Amino acid sequence: MNLQLAEDGRLRHLLTLDGLPRAIITQILDTAESFMDVGEREVKKVPLLRGKSIFNLFFEPSTRTRTTFEIAAKRLSADVVNLNIATSSQTKGEAILDTVDNLAAMHADMFIVRHAQSGAAHFIARHVAPHISVVNAGDGRHAHPTQGLLDMFTIRRYKGEFHNLTVAIVGDVLHSRVARSQIHALTTLGVPEVRVIGPKTLLPAGVEQMGVRAFHDMEAGLAGCDVVIMLRLQNERMKGARLPSAQEYFKFFGLTPEKLALAKPDAIVMHPGPMNRGVEIASEVADGPQSVILPQVTYGIAVRMAVMAMLAGGATA
């Protein structure tokens, strides 16, 4: 049973892009397109989710993702409550489902969940009453579906189509929920060549089974790419002895203007943020003409509006 879809095929929760039908992904992207102009209006709001209560449940800290979910919900006229649970009840030992039950008793309509444990959003989605929707805003190493969707939206805006693209995802694929969501979305949307580039210690064993080609050097991996997606290198990986040093990582896998020149001349550079300048990406590239890193943030709002509107509309009450 697919927990994400209602019996009539409508989106009920958004937990992962793995197995999400192409038609639904396309519908989310199309809907996001029509939300793009709301941010330009005199009144930056539409009344779709008026009277709905959306709870941002962040068990793990985040600034950008939480903020863009909050703005998206407010542009849809929902009431938003932000809970940074890492600093509240959890430290008092409250179980996660007790937290959820308490918020449901306050008449929540939707939970946006970020948690360090893979599967946390699924766990909550299985537990909640039928009228409540759950959006996974990042769970452990598993998935970050709205990030994957906003990346697809960005690619479609700049490249138009998916069927003729070569896309490279560079860096710490092993620990990246963003990379997993991107790979599922890219393959579902029919991108013929998806590459992952990184040191052997940071690519998952058997990654080819996800339908991608693995490269261990940038020269071969970037050749002919239309889209280059850089991943954040988390500092704790250095301590975990997977890498010798940030300097050495930058030398081999950091995106510099010279390495970017190996991709197509009109290639775009993406990064989910936050960036480590001088570790996975050089400032000249991050701030350069091929970077679409800031548009990604703007598009993230429209995409999250689309997801929330699709979840809240016609809900089986």
Place this chain on the structure above:
Amino acid sequence: MHASLPDANTLIARLADAIAPTLTPDTLIVGIHTGGVWVAERLHALLQCTKPLGTLDISFYRDDFSRIGLHPQVKPSNLPFDLEGRAILLVDDVLHTGRTVRAAMNELFDYGRPASIRLAVLVDRGGHELPIRPDFAGLTIAVPDHQNINLSRLDDGHLTLTLA
């Protein structure tokens, strides 16, 4: 089945004739997707309006959203002008319950505060559920609740009204 409905183009011409004497040079024409835009395009040409044509998709303002959800093909609203203090001529194909017009007015006010809004429809079929009446109607006809009047556009751009 009704004997036959009048030709849509004849009705649009009649509508244009009625509107013409009341049209001020700064009037902005706004059509409601999808049929209203087709009628608005014709009126815009017949009335030789020099201002750009506006279009509204009221999907984000519908009052039945929580029951039926979002229409999968929402078209972006396009109002290429500042409507603050302007006279608006709002155009739709068929006026029935008035809920679409209610939603359209709410959306217009999110873009600014127009000086006035007047409503032109190709057909007023009755069955109003809100205090909304057209200022101009090409045809006024009482259609029973179980029947629908539809405006469709053929590949050659020809507009036709059907009753089913």
